Every structure is written in C-alpha cells, then in structure tokens.
Amino acid sequence: MIEIYNTLTRQKEKFETSTPGQVNMxxxxxxTYNYIHLGNARPIVVFDTVRRYLLNKxxxxxxxxxxxxxxxxxxxxxxxxxxxPLVLAEKYIKxxxxxxxxxxxxxxxxxxxxxxxxxxxxxxxxxxxxxxxAYEVEGNVFFDVRKFEGYGKLSGRxxxxxxxxxxxxxxxxxxxxxxxxxxKKAKHGEPSWPSPWGEGRxxxxxxxxxxxxxxxxxxxxxxxxxxDLVFPHHENEIAQSxxxxxxxxxxxxxxxxxxxxxxxxxSKSLGNFFLVREILDKFPGEVVRFYLLSTHYRSPLDFDNxxxxxxxxxxxxxxxxxxLLAEASGSSEESIEASEVEKQxxxxxxxxxxxxxxxxxxxxxxxxxxxxWFDLAKEINVYFKDKQNDNATASAANxxxxxxxxxxxxxxxxxxxADQTTGNILMEEKDSGDDELVDQLIQLVAGIRQQARKKxxxxxxxxxxxxLKELGITLQxxxxxxxxxx
RNA sequence: GGCGACGUAGCCAAGUGGCUAAGGCGGAGGACUGCAAAUCCUUUAUUCCCCGGUUCAAAUCCGGGCGUCGCCUCCA
Numbered sequence: 001m002i003e004i005y006n007t008l009t010r011q012k013e014k015f016e017t018s019t020p021g022q023v024n025m026x027x028x029x030x031x032t033y034n035y036i037h038l039g040n041a042r043p044i045v046v047f048d049t050v051r052r053y054l055l056n057k058x059x060x061x062x063x064x065x066x067x068x069x070x071x072x073x074x075x076x077x078x079x080x081x082x083x084x085p086l087v088l089a090e091k092y093i094k095x096x097x098x099x100x101x102x103x104x105x106x107x108x109x110x111x112x113x114x115x116x117x118x119x120x121x122x123x124x125x126x127x128x129x130x131x132x133x134a135y136e137v138e139g140n141v142f143f144d145v146r147k148f149e150g151y152g153k154l155s156g157r158x159x160x161x162x163x164x165x166x167x168x169x170x171x172x173x174x175x176x177x178x179x180x181x182x183x184k185k186a187k188h189g190e191p192s193w194p195s196p197w198g199e200g201r202x203x204x205x206x207x208x209x210x211x212x213x214x215x216x217x218x219x220x221x222x223x224x225x226x227x228d229l230v231f232p233h234h235e236n237e238i239a240q241s242x243x244x245x246x247x248x249x250x251x252x253x254x255x256x257x258x259x260x261x262x263x264x265x266x267s268k269s270l271g272n273f274f275l276v277r278e279i280l281d282k283f284p285g286e287v288v289r290f291y292l293l294s295t296h297y298r299s300p301l302d303f304d305n306x307x308x309x310x311x312x313x314x315x316x317x318x319x320x321x322x323x324l325l326a327e328a329s330g331s332s333e334e335s336i337e338a339s340e341v342e343k344q345x346x347x348x349x350x351x352x353x354x355x356x357x358x359x360x361x362x363x364x365x366x367x368x369x370x371x372x373w374f375d376l377a378k379e380i381n382v383y384f385k386d387k388q389n390d391n392a393t394a395s396a397a398n399x400x401x402x403x404x405x406x407x408x409x410x411x412x413x414x415x416x417x418a419d420q421t422t423g424n425i426l427m428e429e430k431d432s433g434d435d436e437l438v439d440q441l442i443q444l445v446a447g448i449r450q451q452a453r454k455k456x457x458x459x460x461x462x463x464x465x466x467x468l469k470e471l472g473i474t475l476q477x478x479x480x481x482x483x484x485x486x
Numbered sequence: 487g488g489c490g491a492c493g494u495a496g497c498c499a500a501g502u503g504g505c506u507a508a509g510g511c512g513g514a515g516g517a518c519u520g521c522a523a524a525u526c527c528u529u530u531a532u533u534c535c536c537c538g539g540u541u542c543a544a545a546u547c548c549g550g551g552c553g554u555c556g557c558c559u560c561c562a
Binding site for chain 1: 498500
C-alpha cells in the first residue's frame with residue numbers, strides 16, 4: 001500500500017485512486033525560454049520515478065506534463081534573441097527533450113502546450129466570469145480571490161495576513177491586491193490571441209487548470225511540481241479550477257524540495273544555477289539521475305561536483321555487480337542442488353524485493369530504495385564469492401532471479417538505460433564505427449601483455465596496463481582471464 | 487511581520503517512541519593478486535545541535551534556546 005505526503009493536508013495519506021487501477025497525474029513542466037537547469041531537472045526525474053513505480057505496481061498511469069510556451073519571460077528572451085516567441089519556445093522544447101532523454105525520463109502521455117489550448121483557456125475564463133469569480137477590467141480579466149472561500153488552503157495562508165506582508169504588486173485596477181490575472185491585455189508587439197475581452201494572452205496559472213481539466217478531468221489523482229509552485233501557482237490553480245468544477249481539483253498534491261548550492265536555493269535570479277547540459281558534459285546522465293534520487297524528494301539537495309563524484313563511484317559498484325551477473329549467466333547450471341548457499345541467496349532476494357517495495361511505498365523513499373539496491377549488489381557479490389570458495393557453479397535459476405530483481409530496481413529508478421521490452425539493463429553499448437577496431441587492438445595488446453606476464457616480465461606488463469589506463473581503458477586480471485572496460 | 491522546513495559519523499543520507507542508529511562516498515587494517523583492479527571480511531556516531539520535561543523506554547513526543555534554509559514577487 002502506497003502512502004503519499006499530501007501538501008494539502010500536510011501529512012502522509014493512503015494512496016487511493018478515484019478509479020481502481022488507474023492513476024491520473026499532472027506535473028507542471030518548464031517554461032521554455034532557456035535550457036533547463038538542475039533545479040528544473042529534479043521534479044522531472046522525481047515524478048518520472050513516481051510514474052515508473054506506479055506502473056511497476058500495476059497501475060495504468062496517464063501522465064500529463066505541460067510546456068508553458070506563452071509567457072513574459074519567453075517574450076523578453078525572444079526580443080533579446082531577435083526571434084519570434086513561439087519559435088523560441090519551440091526550440092527550447094526540443095532542447096528540453098534532449099536533456100530529459102539523457103536523464104532517462106520517459107515521455108509523458110501528452111505534453112500539452114499553452115499556445116495550443118487557447119479555446120479551452122478562454123472557455124474556462126468565460127465560465128469564471130459567468131459564475132462571478134472573475135471580472136474584466138479594460139481588456140484584462142482577474143480572479144476575485146475574496147470570492148473563493150478556500151483560498152489559501154494549499155499553502156496554509158490567510159488572505160489578510162498576506163496583505164500585511166505587503167510584498168504584493170500595487171495595481172489599482174484590481175479589486176484586491178491578491179487577485180491574479182486570468183487574461184492579460186496584449187501590449188504592442190506581443191503575441192496575442194483574440195478573446196471576448198480583446199486581444200491578449202492567458203495569465204500564468206489558468207493554463208494548467210485548462211489543460212489538466214481537459215486531459216484528466218476534475219478530481220484527478222496526483223498533481224506535482226516544485227515546492228515553490230505551492231504559492232501562488234498551485235493555490236491559484238485550485239481556486240480557479242474549483243470555482244468552476246465545484247469539486248476537488250486534484251487529490252494528492254506532491255512537491256519536491258529544492259536543489260541548493262552551498263545550501264542556498266538554486267535560482268536564476270541568484271545566478272547560482274547549473275544547466276543540465278553543462279553537468280552532462282562532465283557526468284553521464286545516469287549519474288545525475290542517481291544523485292537526484294539519492295535523497296528523499298521532499299528534502300533539499302545540495303549540489304556540487306564532489307557529491308556527483310561520490311554518486312558516480314557508488315553507481316560504479318552497482319554496474320560492476322551487474323556485469324558480473326551478466327557474465328556469469330553464461331556459465332551457470334540449470335539443475336543445481338539446493339545447497340545452503342542457494343537457499344540463503346534465494347531468501348535474501350525475496351527479502352530485498354520486499355524491502356524495496358516498502359521503501360517506495362513510503363512516499364517514494366528513493367534514498368532507502370537505493371540502499372536496498374546496494375544491499376542487493378552485496379548479496380550477489382557474496383553469492384559469487386561463496387560459489388567460488390565452494391568451487392561450485394552458480395544456479396541458473398537464482399542468477400535469473402537476481403538479474404530480474406536488479407532489472408526491476410532499475411526499471412523503477414530508471415538509472416541505467418534498459419531494453420524497452422525486456423527491461424534488461426544495457427551496459428555501454430559499443431556505438432559502432434571504429435569500435436570494432438579498438439576492440440581488436442586492445443585484444444592484441446592485452447594478448448602481448450599476457451605473454452609478458454607468463455615470462456614474469458612485470459615491467460612490460462605493468463607499463464602496458466598503465467598506458468591503457470591513461471587512454472581510459474582499465475585492465476583487470478581475473479581467474480577467468482583478462483577483462484577490460486572503457 | 488506571517489507561514490513552513492531542517493540540524494544524525496570526515497562528507498552525503500535513511501530512520502520519527504523500544505532489537506546491535508540503514509546504505510553510499512571517503513579513511514584505516516586484512517584476505518585475494520606478481521603488483522594492481524574488482525570483490526569479500528573487520529573497522530570508522532556508547533550516540534543523533536544544546537538545555538530542560540514527559541515516559542519503564544526518545545535521535546524520534548513536548549517546552550525553551552542556538553543555527554541553517556525556504557515560501558509570502560517570476561522561479562522546479
């Protein structure tokens with residue numbers, strides 16, 4: 001049974017879908033005016049993992065993630081780059097997918113864009129005006145927060161207390177300073193769409209309401225995003241949606257914590273952000289993803305290169321283990337007697353399977369889940385050790401069990417690239433071309449080194465090994481012969 | 487000012503009332519190896535920011551203090 005921390009109720013709740021076996025979830029996607037930074041990547045990876053786990057549990061999942069392609073920041077950036085705003089937005093949507101792919105994030109079932117949902121947005125605003133929750137002033141439409149009784153219920157705020165804070169934009173045409181724009185009148189040269197209130201474009205929040213309601217309907221199961229969206233974005237989404245549908249907009253509200261740099265929030269205004277692709281220049285996507293999942297999603301996560309390096313080394317350990325598993329499959333035996341070692345190993349696998357599920361069931365505790373993954377690697381390594389000590393062959397059945405479990409963990413956490421249909425992890429596929437030649441050359445050099453070793457010419461053997469190491473090729477002498485990896 | 491989160495080993499990080507305080511990185515020692523690598527074994531927090539309190543029992547609950555951070559304005 002899954003428990004999810006719900007921002008709305010400020011506690012963990014049992015997860016119950018409105019339709020048995022079916023999960024509808026909506027995650028706020030990026031405003032595409034630039035390449036995404038690490039802070040943007042966190043929710044993308046976190047909710048991709050949530051989705052993967054729900055699928056693993058047997059749910060049907062409909063996953064919607066929008067792109068905000070109509071926005072002030074896009075317009076500003078477009079002017080700077082001498083580009084049409086929508087063209088610019090489209091460009092960064094393409095770039096977004098490159099980063100998302102590198103992080104092994106699956107495509108949403110639908111990636112709706114604001115620019116393609118003007119009729120739905122306008123319809124929703126019309127409805128709000130009709131219900132008396134919104135009002136028009138000089139071509140602008142505002143949501144009347146005082147009319148919506150539950151305003152503040154998500155973020156735990158009180159309208160009057162917020163006024164006291166006084167950090168609210170003064171705008172004489174609004175009835176209340178906290179009223180927010182549903183429709184903005186177009187200024188000269190800005191992209192605009194016709195509406196009953198004249199040429200203009202939607203406010204920031206209404207898009208998500210319109211698209212979520214269109215694709216998922218009211219009362220969908222999970223709405224996710226970064227913690228900084230709680231207020232005002234999600235608060236406003238709730239207000240404007242529920243004012244129309246007159247029922248709960250979404251049931252479980254999930255928010256991920258921030259990425260920090262020296263404990264300070266990574267943000268564009270502070271200028272302390274790192275683009276995902278800058279990081280991908282230095283580290284593989286799998287390392288970045290693994291690092292993002294090494295902490296519980298609601299906790300802050302501090303970023304620096306040393307932490308990624310630590311993640312990389314940890315991941316190396318898992319990788320070595322899987323390689324061992326893959327190699328051993330070839331020399332295993334079908335019918336092996338049920339020795340104590342086999343039995344214990346099998347029991348451990350069952351136990352680890354359960355532990356992993358318990359961890360993920362508990363509000364998607366990926367930090368605990370990865371610990372279970374390391375435990376699995378340890379068990380597998382010990383198993384091989386025991387087998388070697390007994391001079392015995394591994395059991396094909398148990399090896400397969402271990403491999404299946406390893407692949408399952410990976411399917412949920414999505415760290416290593418895997419075969420779409422089998423779920424088998426794909427280790428460094430050699431990408432064609434001259435790699436075959438490289439293979440042969442290494443075989444040749446390694447062969448020469450072996451001859452030197454036979455003659456106990458350690459100097460030659462070691463200098464070959466050291467030389468290859470400098471080229472990024474690691475040689476290992478094992479009882480089964482020489483192994484190498486790049 | 488309002489609201490909220492956090493403070494666990496050298497670093498990262500689980501655990502939120504009761505077995506020996508997970509796991510990873512790093513360090514130390516050992517096994518294996520010609521030497522390595524990989525792997526395994528042992529070790530690295532008598533204690534969870536501090537002070538009180540509740541309890542048979544607290545890292546975990548309560549009160550106070552100190553410190554760090556976030557939201558309240560565009561932000562994932």
